[in-house]
Amino acid sequence: MSSETKIPDATIERVALYLRPLEKLMEKRNQVVSSEKLAEMCKVNPAQVRKDLSFFGGFGVRGVGYEVHDLLIEIKKILASDREWRLGIVGLDDMGMALLYHKNFLKRGYKFVAAFDSDPQKVGKKLPIGLVVQPVTKIKQLVKDLDIEIGVITTSPSRAQDIADIYFEAGILAILNFSPIQLRTPECCLVQNVDFTLNLDHLAYKLSQ
Amino acid sequence: MSSETKIPDATIERVALYLRPLEKLMEKRNQVVSSEKLAEMCKVNPAQVRKDLSFFGGFGVRGVGYEVHDLLIEIKKILASDREWRLGIVGLDDMGMALLYHKNFLKRGYKFVAAFDSDPQKVGKKLPIGLVVQPVTKIKQLVKDLDIEIGVITTSPSRAQDIADIYFEAGILAILNFSPIQLRTPECCLVQNVDFTLNLDHLAYKLSQ
DNA sequence: GTCAGATTGTGAATTATTGCACATAAAAGG
DNA sequence: CCTTTTATGTGCAATAATTCACAATCTGAC
Ligand SMILES: NC(=O)c1ccc[n+]([C@@H]2O[C@H](COP(=O)([O-])OP(=O)(O)OC[C@H]3O[C@@H](n4cnc5c(N)ncnc54)[C@H](O)[C@@H]3O)[C@@H](O)[C@H]2O)c1
Ligand SMILES: NC(=O)c1ccc[n+]([C@@H]2O[C@H](COP(=O)([O-])OP(=O)(O)OC[C@H]3O[C@@H](n4cnc5c(N)ncnc54)[C@H](O)[C@@H]3O)[C@@H](O)[C@H]2O)c1
Numbered sequence: 001m002s003s004e005t006k007i008p009d010a011t012i013e014r015v016a017l018y019l020r021p022l023e024k025l026m027e028k029r030n031q032v033v034s035s036e037k038l039a040e041m042c043k044v045n046p047a048q049v050r051k052d053l054s055f056f057g058g059f060g061v062r063g064v065g066y067e068v069h070d071l072l073i074e075i076k077k078i079l080a081s082d083r084e085w086r087l088g089i090v091g092l093d094d095m096g097m098a099l100l101y102h103k104n105f106l107k108r109g110y111k112f113v114a115a116f117d118s119d120p121q122k123v124g125k126k127l128p129i130g131l132v133v134q135p136v137t138k139i140k141q142l143v144k145d146l147d148i149e150i151g152v153i154t155t156s157p158s159r160a161q162d163i164a165d166i167y168f169e170a171g172i173l174a175i176l177n178f179s180p181i182q183l184r185t186p187e188c189c190l191v192q193n194v195d196f197t198l199n200l201d202h203l204a205y206k207l208s209q
Numbered sequence: 210m211s212s213e214t215k216i217p218d219a220t221i222e223r224v225a226l227y228l229r230p231l232e233k234l235m236e237k238r239n240q241v242v243s244s245e246k247l248a249e250m251c252k253v254n255p256a257q258v259r260k261d262l263s264f265f266g267g268f269g270v271r272g273v274g275y276e277v278h279d280l281l282i283e284i285k286k287i288l289a290s291d292r293e294w295r296l297g298i299v300g301l302d303d304m305g306m307a308l309l310y311h312k313n314f315l316k317r318g319y320k321f322v323a324a325f326d327s328d329p330q331k332v333g334k335k336l337p338i339g340l341v342v343q344p345v346t347k348i349k350q351l352v353k354d355l356d357i358e359i360g361v362i363t364t365s366p367s368r369a370q371d372i373a374d375i376y377f378e379a380g381i382l383a384i385l386n387f388s389p390i391q392l393r394t395p396e397c398c399l400v401q402n403v404d405f406t407l408n409l410d411h412l413a414y415k416l417s418q
Numbered sequence: 419g420t421c422a423g424a425t426t427g428t429g430a431a432t433t434a435t436t437g438c439a440c441a442t443a444a445a446a447g448g
Numbered sequence: 449c450c451t452t453t454t455a456t457g458t459g460c461a462a463t464a465a466t467t468c469a470c471a472a473t474c475t476g477a478c
Contacts, residue, residue: 008465016410020389034425041391047428047467054427062426063474079410080417094307099405101303104389110409150412174412176405180229180313182250190415192408196308196385199401200319201225201288203359203383206399208289217435243455255455256437263457271456272444 011052015075017042018049022072034065084109088148088172090116090163091155092133095178099154100129113146118159136163143170153177164191220261224284226251227258231281243274293318297357297381299325299372300364301342304387308363309338322355327368345372352379362386373400 021041025033035053039046053059053066056078060066076082087105089096089112099105100112116134117123123135134142142148151167153160153175160179167175174190177183183191230250234242244262248255262268262275265287269275285291296314298305298321308314309321325343326332332344343351351357360376362369362384369388376384383399386392392400 010465012411012414013407016407016414019410020404021391024390036425043391045467046425047469048465050425050427051466058427060426061474062472063424065425079414081410081413085409085413094303094310098303098307104406105409108406108409110406149416150409174416176408176412181233182230182252190412192412194403194405194408195229196403197313197317197319198222198225199385199403200294200314200317200359201228201290202221203385203399203401204290204294205221205225205288207358207383219435245455254437256439256458257435259456260436260458267457269456270444271442272446272454274455 007055011055012079014042014044014048014052015056016079017044018052019072019075019079019081022068022075025068026072030068032065033068033071035060038066081109084111085150086111086113086146086148087150087152087176088112088114088116088139088143088146088167089152089154090136090139090167091153091159091179092117092119092122093154093156096152096154099152100127100131110150112152113148114142116142118155136166139163139166140170143167143172148172150174150176153179155179157181216264220264221288223251223253223257223261224265225288226253227261228281228284228288228290231277231284234277235281239277241274242277242280244269247275290318293320294359295320295322295355295357296359296361296385297321297323297325297348297352297355297376298361298363299345299348299376300362300368300388301326301328301331302363302365305361305363308361309336309340319359321361322357323351325351327364345375348372348375349379352376352381357381359383359385362388364388366390 018038021038035046035049039049056074059071059074073082087110089100092115100115112131114134115127115131116136116139118136122133125133127133149172151172153163155163157179160177160181161183164175164183164185168186168189173188175183176192176194178194180195180197185191227247230247244255244258248258265283268280268283282291296319298309301324309324321340323343324336324340325345325348327345331342334342336342358381360381362372364372366388369386369390370392373384373392373394377395377398382397384392385401385403387403389404389406394400
């Protein structure tokens with residue numbers, strides 16, 4: 001099947017999901033995994049796993065399965081997460097700090113290279129991870145100087161749109177937004193919203209069924 | 210259409226999404242909203258909004274639109290988020306604390322009534338929100354005594370499965386899991402996983418296209 | 419070298435979701 | 449009170465996603 005067929009968004013989402021089980025299998029020194037095993041680990045259908053992967057080419061061997069190591073590499077290639085991505089973050093309260101201090105992002109190639117806040121109390125402080133807090137007035141310049149590609153927003157909701165606008169003006173094309181508002185964005189730009197309340201709402205709904 | 214047709218999961222997800230724009234319209238003293246306006250605010254199709262809502266009954270008025278206030282109430286009723294839900298949380302590092310201190314959950318009826326950690330240094334500490342950190346050994350008892358209905362997991366990944374097992378033993382039916390592992394769960398139980406890396410992976414993929 | 423067993427890759431069938439398009443109904447204006 | 453405007457609710461067609469089912473193909477045993 002390979003390239004140039006339109007790949008469903010849902011497939012991309014699942015392919016990313018396959019990474020963690022594969023990492024786990026690597027740790028356990030499992031050389032090979034079947035679609036059935038991988039499917040079970042991710043709670044999806046085995047045919048789904050095979051179809052998802054076949055969008056990108058035939059990585060498996062019939063009668064055998066998939067090489068764990070190779071598949072991991074291939075998926076990272078597919079997702080373009082086989083390289084470093086440079087992140088900026090604005091809003092250094094609890095949430096922003098939790099993200100900054102979290103070590104797993106770096107393990108996956110997501111590296112915070114600048115941290116911004118508008119609070120003069122915070123600006124200039126040196127963070128344990130080796131960054132100095134920058135004022136929001138410097139976003140535009142530093143996005144360019146440091147080649148920031150993904151902008152994270154963890155400000156209060158009231159400031160989120162302004163920050164997004166600054167990011168966009170600075171040329172950022174992708175935003176990970178933790179504030180509970182729907183950002184207005186230029187056509188070309190990507191936004192992923194994170195809102196735990198939606199997860200809780202979903203649980204509440206199902207619990208009440 | 211009303212009840213007893215099988216309601217798509219995607220509909221539930223979107224209906225929850227409609228809440229924030231509606232809250233915003235309330236703040237702006239907007240009495241009425243059209244499916245077109247609401248759709249635009251959520252970046253979905255207007256027909257989709259109408260269909261989603263019509264699963265649960267005809268809340269709108271033809272030629273007019275939807276009463277913002279009433280729709281808000283109705284949606285909360287649908288999602289069962291028109292009442293208080295009692296949460297427990299295990300794992301009080303950065304992420305757990307950010308969640309605990311976050312005020313918006315309470316605004317939506319999600320209330321942390323107990324916080325657990327295995328670290329003896331933390332157990333017994335009084336948190337600013339008025340809870341005392343409990344040892345994990347007390348989870349089972351407190352889930353029952355305090356009527357905890359949703360269990361949040363923000364422990365390190367290595368402990369997450371154990372904690373989930375304890376939650377389940379204690380009779381919890383729904384879990385919000387922030388640790389990057391796929392939990393093994395009894396049939397009857399619900400899990401929502403939160404993993405920002407998936408969001409970043411998705412952005413990376415699209416940026417690379 | 420052949421056969422049994424395993425498991426992929428994929429066309430076709432099934433199931434689910436989305437969006438159009440229009441009949442329907444309320445409101446406002448004349 | 450009739451006409452125009454507006455915007456909902458929904459049947460239906462189109463599109464999309466999932467799952468089945470099986471031919472294809474590899475491995476290993478004998
Ligand atoms: N913090 C995040 O942004 C984030 C994001 C996604 C998932 N998670 C998950 O949520 C759970 C809780 O995350 P968290 O951020 O609260 O905790 P964490 O595991 O990221 O670490 C919390 C704090 O403890 C420190 N720490 C990390 N490992 C340590 C160790 N071995 N010994 C001593 N100190 C250590 C870190 O520097 C950090 O300050 C984990 O399962 C994590 O994978 C967290
Ligand atoms: N923290 C979370 O768990 C969480 C969850 C979902 C979304 N978010 C969003 O992420 C963004 C950042 O969240 P956050 O938790 O870092 O910040 P926050 O807005 O939740 O508050 C951070 C800290 O500041 C304190 N605070 C809150 N409002 C304040 C005020 N008006 N004046 C002084 N102090 C105040 C809080 O007690 C908390 O300790 C926000 O947009 C928030 O809605 C956060």
